[in-house]
Amino acid sequence: MPPSAETASQPRLRLDGVRKAFGATLALNGVSLAVAAGEVHALVGENGAGKSTLMKVLAGVHRPDAGTMQIDGRDYVPSGPLAAREAGILMVHQELAIAPHLTVAENILLGAEPTRGGLLDRGEVRRRAGEALAELGRPDIPLDRPAGQLSIAEQQLVEIARAIALGCRVLVLDEPTSSLTLADTEKLFALVRRLRAQGRSVIYISHFLEEVKAISDHFTVLRDGASVGSGRTADVTPDEIARLMVGRNVSELYVRSPRIPGDTLIAINAVAGVKRPTAASLQLRRGEVVGLAGLVGAGRTELLRTVFGLDALTAGDVKVGAFTSAGSPAARWRQGVGLVSEDRKTEGLALDLSIADNLTLTRLPSWVRPAAQAADAQRWVEKLGVRCAHPRQTIRELSGGNQQKVALARLLHHDVDVLLLDEPTRGIDVGAKQTIYRVIDELACAGKGVLVVSSYLPELLGICDRIAVMCRGVLGPARPVAEWNEHKIMLAATATAPAADAA
Amino acid sequence: MASAPSAPSAQSRLRHVLSAFGPAIGLFFACALFAGLRWQTFMSVDNFAIMLQQTAVIGAGAIGMTVVIVAGGIDLAVGSTVALVTVAIALLLKEQVSPLLAALGGVGLGGVCGLLTGTLVTRLGLTPFIVTLGLMGALRGAAKGLASEQPIYPDETWLNGLMKLRDNGAPPIGVWITLALAVVVALMLRYTRFGRHVFAIGSNEQTARLCGVPIERQKILIYVVGGLFAGVAAVLQFAYLTGGDPTTSVGLELNVIAAVVIGGASLSGGQGTVLGSLIGALIMSVVANGCTKLGMPNWVQEIVTGGIIVAAVLLDQLRRRGRS
Numbered sequence: 026m027p028p029s030a031e032t033a034s035q036p037r038l039r040l041d042g043v044r045k046a047f048g049a050t051l052a053l054n055g056v057s058l059a060v061a062a063g064e065v066h067a068l069v070g071e072n073g074a075g076k077s078t079l080m081k082v083l084a085g086v087h088r089p090d091a092g093t094m095q096i097d098g099r100d101y102v103p104s105g106p107l108a109a110r111e112a113g114i115l116m117v118h119q120e121l122a123i124a125p126h127l128t129v130a131e132n133i134l135l136g137a138e139p140t141r142g143g144l145l146d147r148g149e150v151r152r153r154a155g156e157a158l159a160e161l162g163r164p165d166i167p168l169d170r171p172a173g174q175l176s177i178a179e180q181q182l183v184e185i186a187r188a189i190a191l192g193c194r195v196l197v198l199d200e201p202t203s204s205l206t207l208a209d210t211e212k213l214f215a216l217v218r219r220l221r222a223q224g225r226s227v228i229y230i231s232h233f234l235e236e237v238k239a240i241s242d243h244f245t246v247l248r249d250g251a252s253v254g255s256g257r258t259a260d261v262t263p264d265e266i267a268r269l270m271v272g273r274n275v276s277e278l279y280v281r282s283p284r285i286p287g288d289t290l291i292a293i294n295a296v297a298g299v300k301r302p303t304a305a306s307l308q309l310r311r312g313e314v315v316g317l318a319g320l321v322g323a324g325r326t327e328l329l330r331t332v333f334g335l336d337a338l339t340a341g342d343v344k345v346g347a348f349t350s351a352g353s354p355a356a357r358w359r360q361g362v363g364l365v366s367e368d369r370k371t372e373g374l375a376l377d378l379s380i381a382d383n384l385t386l387t388r389l390p391s392w393v394r395p396a397a398q399a400a401d402a403q404r405w406v407e408k409l410g411v412r413c414a415h416p417r418q419t420i421r422e423l424s425g426g427n428q429q430k431v432a433l434a435r436l437l438h439h440d441v442d443v444l445l446l447d448e449p450t451r452g453i454d455v456g457a458k459q460t461i462y463r464v465i466d467e468l469a470c471a472g473k474g475v476l477v478v479s480s481y482l483p484e485l486l487g488i489c490d491r492i493a494v495m496c497r498g499v500l501g502p503a504r505p506v507a508e509w510n511e512h513k514i515m516l517a518a519t520a521t522a523p524a525a526d527a528a
Numbered sequence: 529m530a531s532a533p534s535a536p537s538a539q540s541r542l543r544h545v546l547s548a549f550g551p552a553i554g555l556f557f558a559c560a561l562f563a564g565l566r567w568q569t570f571m572s573v574d575n576f577a578i579m580l581q582q583t584a585v586i587g588a589g590a591i592g593m594t595v596v597i598v599a600g601g602i603d604l605a606v607g608s609t610v611a612l613v614t615v616a617i618a619l620l621l622k623e624q625v626s627p628l629l630a631a632l633g634g635v636g637l638g639g640v641c642g643l644l645t646g647t648l649v650t651r652l653g654l655t656p657f658i659v660t661l662g663l664m665g666a667l668r669g670a671a672k673g674l675a676s677e678q679p680i681y682p683d684e685t686w687l688n689g690l691m692k693l694r695d696n697g698a699p700p701i702g703v704w705i706t707l708a709l710a711v712v713v714a715l716m717l718r719y720t721r722f723g724r725h726v727f728a729i730g731s732n733e734q735t736a737r738l739c740g741v742p743i744e745r746q747k748i749l750i751y752v753v754g755g756l757f758a759g760v761a762a763v764l765q766f767a768y769l770t771g772g773d774p775t776t777s778v779g780l781e782l783n784v785i786a787a788v789v790i791g792g793a794s795l796s797g798g799q800g801t802v803l804g805s806l807i808g809a810l811i812m813s814v815v816a817n818g819c820t821k822l823g824m825p826n827w828v829q830e831i832v833t834g835g836i837i838v839a840a841v842l843l844d845q846l847r848r849r850g851r852s
Binding site for chain 1: 718719734742
């Protein structure tokens with residue numbers, strides 16, 4: 026439903042039924058969107074809903090398979106990123122693209138340097154950069170300072186000034202507040218309103234629904250690659266947006282046998298890491314599967330790594346059984362704690378080593394008998410149904426799902442009591458997922474404790490006994506799964522930082 | 529569940545065989561080539577003894593370098609370490625230390641140099657290339673200072689006999705020492721926890737860390753092993769020169785690295801065998817010897833050896849690209 030007030034005039038940007046497939050996966054499955062001139066339009070959706078693919082299509086990086094795009098009523102078919110810039114569509118990404126050694130002025134005109142007789146016209150660079158900053162209401166930023174010396178918020182401003190200097194008509198801000206303080210966020214909002222008053226269109230991508238509510242005029246929700254709802258932001262509550270973002274069916278995939286939790290296996294007390302987490306407390310008991318939900322970047326991975334001794338612990342302590350020693354991975358393995366890394370290709374597994382070598386690495390005897398090593402590996406290969414020719418095959422030759430089974434088998438072979446699993450089913454096929462869910466259930470029934478980080482909520486709701494939600498480095502209480510649903514988790518995960526921020 | 533389709537298995541086994549025997553096949557062809565061209569002079573027992581004698585020093589260095597390179601490191605200070613150790617052995621012998629103790633002391637000094645490398649690499653977090661580039665200069669300077677910039681020739685002892693060609697045409701004892709040590713290290717790489725850790729660190733250091741491998745300790749140990757074998761190479765070089773010379777073995781490390789690379793090791797770590805490295809060293813000796821027999825000038829030999837290094841790595845990469 027397009028916004029009613031603007032239907033009379035031509036929208037600045039209109040997308041209609043945009044589709045994009047990568048191989049067999051449909052990344053975008055019919056996205057429609059209309060943004061008027063002088064409108065701030067929020068684009069929201071869960072991780073993997075298709076936001077970044079849509080932005081890449083808009084920026085000319087990917088070419089859509091079907092659907093149309095129009096700017097001011099004229100067809101927009103960018104041949105590449107440069108064409109998108111020339112059409113007036115400019116992006117400011119979460120990861121800023123600043124050349125730290127160049128000056129502010131040089132950064133603003135980067136890639137569009139004015140020349141005179143083949144030489145760089147330095148006076149013109151400064152003049153136009155100064156104009157752009159003045160237009161943003163920030164003529165105070167020194168043009169000749171190296172951009173690397175500015176604060177993050179000022180660097181972001183330089184990027185926005187670059188978009189202004191290049192004549193931007195549609196500015197896309199991708200998660201612009203993720204690394205800003207509350208005060209800087211307020212300044213950014215003032216700036217966005219200024220751009221709106223100048224008649225420019227802004228597409229505002231954010232996970233934080235309160236922000237969306239505060240800054241945007243209209244919104245569009247993406248789910249599973251399709252636009253599933255849009256309207257005036259003033260007419261909806263953050264609750265209603267969250268409901269649109271989730272809302273799918275839980276399948277029969279998940280296994281959770283009834284079980285009674287036993288003694289505490291691991292107690293995490295007010296743990297903080299270098300940047301994240303900032304405060305996390307949790308107890309994991311025997312026979313329990315506890316899920317950690319939250320947005321990407323909330324600090325869930327960092328919590329697991331800090332507990333496991335891979336990242337430095339800056340406050341709090343971790344008790345494993347009777348041990349309170351500072352953790353190193355070697356000590357954790359000895360104490361019966363194992364970790365499956367979220368990044369199996371660069372950290373979880375040594376791709377050029379064999380299945381047997383990877384699987385037994387934590388538990389090698391002083392004298393290694395390769396035959397016994399292969400026999401051990403063969404046992405787990407059969408138990409988990411790893412598809413391979415033989416246990417001496419290199420990991421690189423296996424599919425993602427089978428690689429993940431080997432990563433998990435390492436913990437089983439070590440016979441750990443506490444399993445820290447970081448996104449254990451990401452990017453693997455359904456069959457392998459089912460195996461992993463079954464193994465997790467069997468382990469919990471056998472009295473082990475499992476802590477699972479996952480961004481896929483149906484999975485957490487399907488396999489966990491308790492779930493805790495992490496938001497901006499702070500871990501909420503672990504509540505029984507019956508007290509949660511996807512909507513409540515999304516709300517907890519996207520809440521604006523609590524009052525602790527002000528202290 | 530684990531179905532074992534026989535075709536890919538046989539194929540991967542064939543590849544395994546080819547990668548294991550690739551250097552050996554290369555050595556065979558090099559020998560066959562020179563045998564065909566100069567049967568009389570090349571294919572003699574004495575000539576083979578000479579070639580083995582000329583391979584011993586590089587071979588000994590290559591054993592240690594294999595461990596270092598498989599672990600993803602590099603050691604550019606081998607030549608300087610050898611020079612320093614030959615000087616040290618000569619000085620010890622001048623002080624009337626027994627030849628056995630002097631030799632063991634020399635090997636130990638090599639180990640100390642390795643300990644220094646390993647400590648600098650792990651404690652300061654510098655790349656091994658930079659650390660050993662620095663040590664290459666520093667140890668060479670130390671050798672010159674220790675020897676007052678003069679070669680030192682102590683009285684002859686049985687140590688000098690280690691590299692002497694024997695009347696019955698058998699290779700010098702030093703060759704057998706190198707071979708015996710190669711077997712020890714090859715077994716260590718394959719059958720000990722330390723050996724498997726070497727491969728794990730070289731293949732993916734992050735995975736090794738995740739799996740609780742004590743990376744710092746093992747890395748120091750790895751460079752100590754490298755240093756000990758530079759010490760062994762120095763004992764052989766001392767025997768060959770019959771003295772200590774602070775200017776000897778300049779650039780030796782590059783020949784040692786070349787031998788390891790020709791032998792199938794990957795400079796990015798995780799791959800390599802002691803046997804392959806020794807064969808790599810032999811290939812270089814055979815080519816040098818054969819070219820001499822053909823009456824080619826020195827500069828032709830150098831060009832040919834350079835070509836072989838590049839060709840060996842190229843072949844290895846093509847093989848690996850075919851796999852992925």
